[in-house]
Amino acid sequence: MDWLNSILQGVLVGGLYAMFAAGLSLIFGVMRLVNIAHGDLVVMAAYLALVVTQALGMGPLASLLIIAPLMAVIGYGLQRWLLNRTLGDDLLPPLLVTFGLSVIIQNGLLEIFSPDSRKLQAGAIETATIPITPDLSIGVLPLVQFLVAVAMIGALQALFYRTAWGRAFRATSDDQSTVQLVGVDNRHVFGLAMGLSLAVISVAGVFLAVRSNFDPSMGPARLIFGFEAVIIGGLGNLWGTLAGGVVLGVAQAIGAKIDPGWQLLAGHLAFLIVLAVRPEGFFPKVQA
Amino acid sequence: MRDLLTVSRLDAFYGDFQALFDVSLRIGDGEVVAIVGSNGAGKSTLLKSIAGQIATRRDAISFDGEAIGGERANLLLKRGISLVPEGRRLFPSLSVEENLQIGGEHGRKGPWTLARVYDLFPVLAERRNQRSTSLSGGQQQMVAIGRALMSNPRLLLCDEISLGLAPIIVREIYARLPQITGDGMSLVIVEQDIVQALAASGRVYCLQEGRVTLEGDSQSVSREMLAAAYFGV
Amino acid sequence: MSGAFTITRGTRVSRILAVGAFAALAALACAPLWAQASSLNLLTQIFAYVALATMWNLLAGFSGLVSVGQQAYVGIGGYALFALTIVGGLHPLVALVAAGVIGGLIAIPVAGLLFRLRGAYFAIGSWVVAEVFRLLASQISSLGGGSGTSLPARIVTGMADGRQAREFMIYWTGLALVMVVLGLTILLLRSRWGLALRAIHHNELAARSNGVEVTRIKLLVYVVAGFGTAMAGALIFLQKLRISPDAAFSVNDWTAFVIFMAVIGGVGRIEGPIIGAILFFFLRQALSDLGSVYLMMLGLVAIVIMLRAPRGVAGWVADRFGFEPVPLERRLASSKPNIESKPESAHV
Numbered sequence: 001m002d003w004l005n006s007i008l009q010g011v012l013v014g015g016l017y018a019m020f021a022a023g024l025s026l027i028f029g030v031m032r033l034v035n036i037a038h039g040d041l042v043v044m045a046a047y048l049a050l051v052v053t054q055a056l057g058m059g060p061l062a063s064l065l066i067i068a069p070l071m072a073v074i075g076y077g078l079q080r081w082l083l084n085r086t087l088g089d090d091l092l093p094p095l096l097v098t099f100g101l102s103v104i105i106q107n108g109l110l111e112i113f114s115p116d117s118r119k120l121q122a123g124a125i126e127t128a129t130i131p132i133t134p135d136l137s138i139g140v141l142p143l144v145q146f147l148v149a150v151a152m153i154g155a156l157q158a159l160f161y162r163t164a165w166g167r168a169f170r171a172t173s174d175d176q177s178t179v180q181l182v183g184v185d186n187r188h189v190f191g192l193a194m195g196l197s198l199a200v201i202s203v204a205g206v207f208l209a210v211r212s213n214f215d216p217s218m219g220p221a222r223l224i225f226g227f228e229a230v231i232i233g234g235l236g237n238l239w240g241t242l243a244g245g246v247v248l249g250v251a252q253a254i255g256a257k258i259d260p261g262w263q264l265l266a267g268h269l270a271f272l273i274v275l276a277v278r279p280e281g282f283f284p285k286v287q288a
Numbered sequence: 289m290r291d292l293l294t295v296s297r298l299d300a301f302y303g304d305f306q307a308l309f310d311v312s313l314r315i316g317d318g319e320v321v322a323i324v325g326s327n328g329a330g331k332s333t334l335l336k337s338i339a340g341q342i343a344t345r346r347d348a349i350s351f352d353g354e355a356i357g358g359e360r361a362n363l364l365l366k367r368g369i370s371l372v373p374e375g376r377r378l379f380p381s382l383s384v385e386e387n388l389q390i391g392g393e394h395g396r397k398g399p400w401t402l403a404r405v406y407d408l409f410p411v412l413a414e415r416r417n418q419r420s421t422s423l424s425g426g427q428q429q430m431v432a433i434g435r436a437l438m439s440n441p442r443l444l445l446c447d448e449i450s451l452g453l454a455p456i457i458v459r460e461i462y463a464r465l466p467q468i469t470g471d472g473m474s475l476v477i478v479e480q481d482i483v484q485a486l487a488a489s490g491r492v493y494c495l496q497e498g499r500v501t502l503e504g505d506s507q508s509v510s511r512e513m514l515a516a517a518y519f520g521v
Numbered sequence: 522m523s524g525a526f527t528i529t530r531g532t533r534v535s536r537i538l539a540v541g542a543f544a545a546l547a548a549l550a551c552a553p554l555w556a557q558a559s560s561l562n563l564l565t566q567i568f569a570y571v572a573l574a575t576m577w578n579l580l581a582g583f584s585g586l587v588s589v590g591q592q593a594y595v596g597i598g599g600y601a602l603f604a605l606t607i608v609g610g611l612h613p614l615v616a617l618v619a620a621g622v623i624g625g626l627i628a629i630p631v632a633g634l635l636f637r638l639r640g641a642y643f644a645i646g647s648w649v650v651a652e653v654f655r656l657l658a659s660q661i662s663s664l665g666g667g668s669g670t671s672l673p674a675r676i677v678t679g680m681a682d683g684r685q686a687r688e689f690m691i692y693w694t695g696l697a698l699v700m701v702v703l704g705l706t707i708l709l710l711r712s713r714w715g716l717a718l719r720a721i722h723h724n725e726l727a728a729r730s731n732g733v734e735v736t737r738i739k740l741l742v743y744v745v746a747g748f749g750t751a752m753a754g755a756l757i758f759l760q761k762l763r764i765s766p767d768a769a770f771s772v773n774d775w776t777a778f779v780i781f782m783a784v785i786g787g788v789g790r791i792e793g794p795i796i797g798a799i800l801f802f803f804l805r806q807a808l809s810d811l812g813s814v815y816l817m818m819l820g821l822v823a824i825v826i827m828l829r830a831p832r833g834v835a836g837w838v839a840d841r842f843g844f845e846p847v848p849l850e851r852r853l854a855s856s857k858p859n860i861e862s863k864p865e866s867a868h869v
Contacts, residue, residue, distance in 0.1 A: 107813035182435060265660075
């Protein structure tokens with residue numbers, strides 16, 4: 001029962017990893033951009049939530065009404081005025097510019113908020129549980145986090161395949177020159193994609209801040225978890241990121257159960273094993 | 289006839305390579321004009337310059353009395369210039385219908401709708417939910433033309449629509465052109481197939497090595513003049 | 522025909538600079554005669570960074586393998602040095618070379634995994650690998666686990682007779698390391714593999730279809746980088762005398778700074794990392810008291826350089842003054858009067 005409990009926790013944490021991954025997958029899908037600062041932006045969203053909840057006295061989840069649009073605007077601006085200039089045939093500029101961004105955000109947070117770890121208080125929901133059997137129970141907050149992840153990926157999927165925005169995203173991903181011939185400004189679409197990505201990870205950032213302590217140095221590990229979930233799930237598949245997140249979460253939970261020092265290692269090993277035996281991931285992009 | 293588009297003294301470059309030299313031409317409102325020339329004569333470059341895919345001098349191109357040279361393609365589409373690009377360039381991850389829809393989402397309002405495109409090319413209605421890559425070459429060309437029409441252009445630029453298609457398909461597509469221009473849309477046809485282009489147009493320009501070598505009436509231009517302008521003999 | 526065309530690689534400037542470089546090398550080799558211990562220490566640190574940046578440049582600048590995980594090999598080199606000296610009882614200098622070999626050997630299976638990832642995903646994948654090695658290192662209890670260990674005094678004192686001799690030895694090792702790494706890189710790039718690398722960089726698909734064995738050449742480059750980076754790592758921790766997983770596998774110290782040097786100096790140029798490392802140390806001496814603000818400035822400078830002068834200081838100099846200090850390509854030198862006087866010579 002102990003094991004079942006651990007695995008269940010792992011599945012639920014997987015929802016958080018899926019949120020990191022969905023944001024990463026989205027911008028890679030639309031503009032082949034890998035944002036090294038992705039994890040640091042998650043942590044930045046967590047700090048923004050800290051500021052907003054303290055200043056306005058609202059709950060962490062309610063603060064998303066401010067944080068998500070704010071992060072979306074930041075993302076749009078970042079893409080249009082900085083990252084669009086780096087896109088081209090050469091791989092190096094976008095990688096190095098986002099790497100520089102990562103260093104700036106991390107040290108900026110350090111400068112403003114100090115290296116001390118923080119946590120957001122969500123009230124009674126944090127400790128509430130739903131008993132399943134006498135030995136097994138599910139925390140309400142982890143469950144909410146997982147359900148939000150599922151809902152968010154479902155919504156992104158619908159956006160991509162059912163709306164005009166989604167058509168513009170996919171068409172721009174196919175051919176950013178021809179898309180201009182149908183009146184789409186590819187630079188604007190890239191901005192929208194980054195805005196959307198940061199809105200998604202702002203939700204992840206707030207859950208991260210409620211579930212555990214956070215500090216300015218946590219970003220790179222969140223980037224890596226998101227990346228691992230993307231590769232395990234299969235490139236270019238949004239539901240795949242959920243599967244990848246769950247696999248990663250469960251692997252970490254099993255590792256931690258064996259030995260606390262093995263938690264992260266087990267997750268990385270799961271990733272490396274998938275890379276070795278099934279490099280295209282579990283659910284590679286299908287030509288539907 | 290009032291001029292809708294005028295190109296005056298246009299030079300165009302790919303890096304250091306100059307593809308067009310001092311090209312001038314005019315397209316009247318509601319006119320059908322053919323541009324012919326051999327491979328590499330600069331026909332596609334000319335269309336790309338007009339549609340905003342190649343940077344040009346601002347005053348080298350004017351549309352409806354306004355200088356538009358070098359404006360971005362997505363803005364030109366809103367003014368009413370639409371290009372059917374060489375090689376069709378459909379979006380492979382979009383279905384046939386989505387390719388048409390995206391064509392109409394950022395253009396002008398007007399008579400062209402999904403229903404009317406399906407009316408023009410009924411075979412597309414049957415395949416609306418298929419991926420565009422699963423269609424035959426002729427059907428893909430119909431999607432490309434339909435996608436451009438969905439923006440309700442005032443000037444439609446068609447780049448080599450017969451390329452790689454069987455003659456019977458080419459004739460079928462050309463047979464639909466009058467339905468397209470019926471509302472007074474101006475049309476530019478770039479072709480290597482001279483006979484087809486002359487039959488469909490009112491006036492013709494011939495390009496050779498980046499220069500205009502002939503301008504004339506499609507019906508009265510002689511075979512000898514055309515050969516001279518085409519091959520430079 | 523004779524004398525109309527000559528194929529050369531050197532330029533007049535490159536030959537003058539070569540003489541200058543030899544003079545500088547001679548001065549550096551004699552540095553223990555004229556420099557203080559603290560200067561030798563600083564110079565050794567610069568040597569290690571030049572080696573790291575040159576190896577990163579070989580990967581990212583010349584071979585399109587953009588890695589943000591080279592700290593893996595720094596850590597492997599450092600830990601190999603500690604293990605081989607403490608457990609294996611080797612002399613530190615022998616252990617340093619062996620650490621390089623270990624780094625190169627580990628690079629082979631790692632490449633087998635990482636080469637499945639393309640482009641930017643290769644970059645993050647390389648970071649994951651570095652994390653794995655960091656976590657594994659913290660499991661080695663005989664080397665102090667997560668908190669690390671120091672090099673025992675008997676090994677330190679057994680290295681050479683006296684403190685000064687030891688400092689000189691470490692200094693000369695650093696200088697030799699830079700020479701080896703630079704020499705290896707220049708040799709590799711001037712060989713037929715180097716030509717193939719440039720073909721791959723230009724157009725991988727075309728190179729592949731012309732029979733260039735892209736994967737094998739990239740593997741060779743990756744292994745060489747693993748070798749050089751691990752030796753630099755061994756030197757760094759031989760100098761520090763203390764190692765821990767977080768210090769040995771630090772992404773900031775061994776990748777962010779290294780990338781900064783390569784970018785500011787000039788990615789894809791041999792002299793770039795040397796110029797970059799020198800500039801970096803000037804900045805560090807002047808500004809490192811600012812702490813995290815200093816790091817933010819480094820990030821900002823790297824972004825501005827990448828956007829405004831993507832070829833770095835060395836590239837800017839080459840564009841501006843038109844010279845190649847370290848020419849890698851042969852060029853066709855023609856002497857015009859000859860062609861005009863003997864027109865037939867043009868039809869060689």
